[in-house]
Amino acid sequence: MSVVPTSPMIERGTATSRIAAIAVAIVIALLAIAPQFLSAGAVDRMTALFIYVILAAMWNALAGFGGLVSVGQQVFFGLGAYFAIRLADAGLNPFLALFASGIIVGAVSWPLSLFMLRLKNGEFAIGMWVIAALTHLLVNLDRLVQGETGTSLISLNVYDASIRRVTIYWLALASMTALLAALFGLLRGSTGAAIRAIRDNEDAAASVGVRVTGTKRLLFVLAAFGIGIAGALWLATSITFQPKTYFNVQWTAYMIFMVLVGGIGTFEGAILGALVFFLIETWFGGAGVWYLIGLGATAVLFSLFLPRGLWGTIEERFGLRLLPVGYRVKLPANVADGGMIPSQQATTYQEKA
Template sequence: MSAASPSPIIERGTTTSRIAAIAVVIIIALLATAPQFLSAGAVDRMTALFIYVILAAMWNALAGFGGLVSVGQQVFFGLGAYFAIRLADAGLNPFASLFVSAVIVGIVSWPLSLFMLRLRNGEFAIGMWVIAALTHLLVNLDRLVQGETGTSLISLNVYDTGTRRTVIYWLALASMTALLAILFGLLRGSTGAAIRAIRDNEDAAASVGVRVTGTKRLLFVLAAFGIGIAGALWLATSITFQPKTYFNVQWTAYMIFMVLVGGIGTFEGAILGALVFFLIETWFGGTGVWYLVGLGATAVLFSLFLPRGLWGTIEERFGLHLLPVGYRVRFPGNPTTALDGDAPLPRQTTQHQEKA
């Protein structure tokens, strides 16, 4: 009689992930004190990095975890900046207007989701791009904006340059930290399991009681809110607002690039992808059109040879999970084989390896 097969081991947190969590807290604390030691230019660049992390994490949440691929997320980036301009012009403190504008973007995204989430796959992706283009045209009609001439967040000029730079840095760091924490907590709970179930098979998820529409709407609004904050913070760093810049599809292209390179559907991948994009931009951003050509070529190469991105490949080969949001099923005697709740399941797989 053959021996009974050993039971699989279900794990989430590991010693490595606990050490990583402590390291994250230390890194954030160090970043909070960084303006005292960094040059003005370095502070501005770090602020840009925090914004890139927000953009990558929000698009990854929507597409990587939720399966909602959009090429029109620049609509929320642009609206975040636009509403900040409008609120500041109405007399609200410019720093407060950055976050109030993001709240308004989140509110606006809710009725938008009522009909956009009826679309699937390519229809949803193109539909979001159409919404972004229409919104761009509507914003141009605002007399305050003056069409493509644009306007400025002039109320920030009452603060001296050093104070303004430091405050914006801290606001960007706090926003990035808060949004990543909210997303991490959401994905680790039952809602996160529902989100990934919908991504893997929407009909199957609905058949076992998952509230498909409500869950997708929650993710849609969260992504809009986060990208709205990113747009408002970018406005604060640049002061000027031109609709053609903020509603440009290049912002979504950057999001897609960061997520594809870092690892779509992995929490750490979006952060790593944002860092890679930041370094490429820092080193090669001054090369003009060749910089954009290089970004496109890099994205194509990763799609062909590293389809799971940098972090996805590291997870696959070494089983390393620093910030796990799903459960892993490990089989004794074959420690390299595991089904991980963070990554999309193969199309032919019908099992779902996570607990709601």
């Protein structure tokens, strides 16, 4: 097909997105020096925020981009913490153990994907929950964990409390940045287009040459790795490990909440959703059961009135894309052979039938 018009161009970013990229770099730099100015409590809270962002981004990549809705992602969160405990107990430096644990979680998710990815939709979602519950029981059998009594990442205690706090903060910030960058690179590349194609129609994706299973596996393993790191970091901030806290389905519920509120299937949405969740928790977290009712009510209201979430709605209304992963064709003004409605070129993405 050599008669290709040289005139249409493919745009990946916009002027706004280039500014956004610089803004992101500045924000990360500011966050890196922030512990100098923050109280100990604030540093801990910010560490939690970074972990929430990782969780939301990973669940969004899996469900929002890949169509793999799972309600069992807490399995990787719990395993991330568990393997860190195990590795530290075996004598590995506790900080190193956090990342080694993430890698082991990724490695474990590979064989798991061999049979889980055969399941579709609801079966996959519930199947993952079953896996999480099973894994929880298995971890309870480990004598080191002592059932629900739990154990601690004792070896972290050799570090001075303030050094420990700041180190974990930086590790969480670095992990978040690296994981978001990796995810953005993946979703923006041609594999990302394949991932979205699989989400929209698996058969059609296969019929135009997309390697469906391999692509899904890559995404599944990446999400497991990221959530494993998040679980290990959470362990580092709280020191204690009780299986039921880590293998609790609430973690996946939080992920779903953040992604639904922020905007499923948009890269910015997951980050925004994590921020919203973090603020709600900071302000109302002490309100006990009413806090949980409020979270539930918020999720219901969003799915009823803003099904595309905060960012999805902003993107639709204002055409704003800060971290775009898609492709836009820029046609020269004189294109007349483009077919039916050349004026459509300006409207595009935000349209709905």
